[in-house]
Amino acid sequence: MAKKVGILAQYHARRGSAAVAALVSLSLLICLGTALARLMKIEADATQNFHEGIAAQCIAEAGLRRAIVVLYNNGNPHGLVETIQRPPFVGQYRLSTSAEGGLLRLRSVGNVGGAIRTTSVLVRLTPGAADEPSPELTILSWNN
Secondary structure, three states: OOOOOOHHHHHHHOOOHHHHHHHHHHHHHHHHHHHHHHHHHHHHHHHHHHHHHHHHHHHHHHHHHHHHHHHHOOOOOOOOEEEEEEOOEEEEEEEEEEEEOOEEEEEEEEEEOOEEEEEEEEEEEEOOOOOOOOOEEEEEEEEO
16 A cells, blocks of 8 residues: 555544544543532532521520520420421520529520520529519520
């Protein structure tokens, strides 16, 4: 067979190099797309966790406010559990009480999704006068 010369010889020497370059470029684009998709998933999860944490904190604080109202009305909030549904979040708080000297510690644990937040308040209850059946309630500290 005769040897090819000129432009045809150069064409035959580089045959397939464009396909290889296209495959390499396509592989790089697929890797880059996969990395960006994973990064977006991580960011979405972090945002969801942040929102659930804020919602859990708000629900825990709502539980403490509810406990203060129950105490003011001469009730005992120990063991009070309530589920709060505010789309897109559904959460729950649990209240517990403990005596610390002459003071009362109220602790509320808020739970939304996977987030759990605890808030506590230290109060002093002073019995009301004979003409005032409600006790005097003084909040000494509020801890988040």
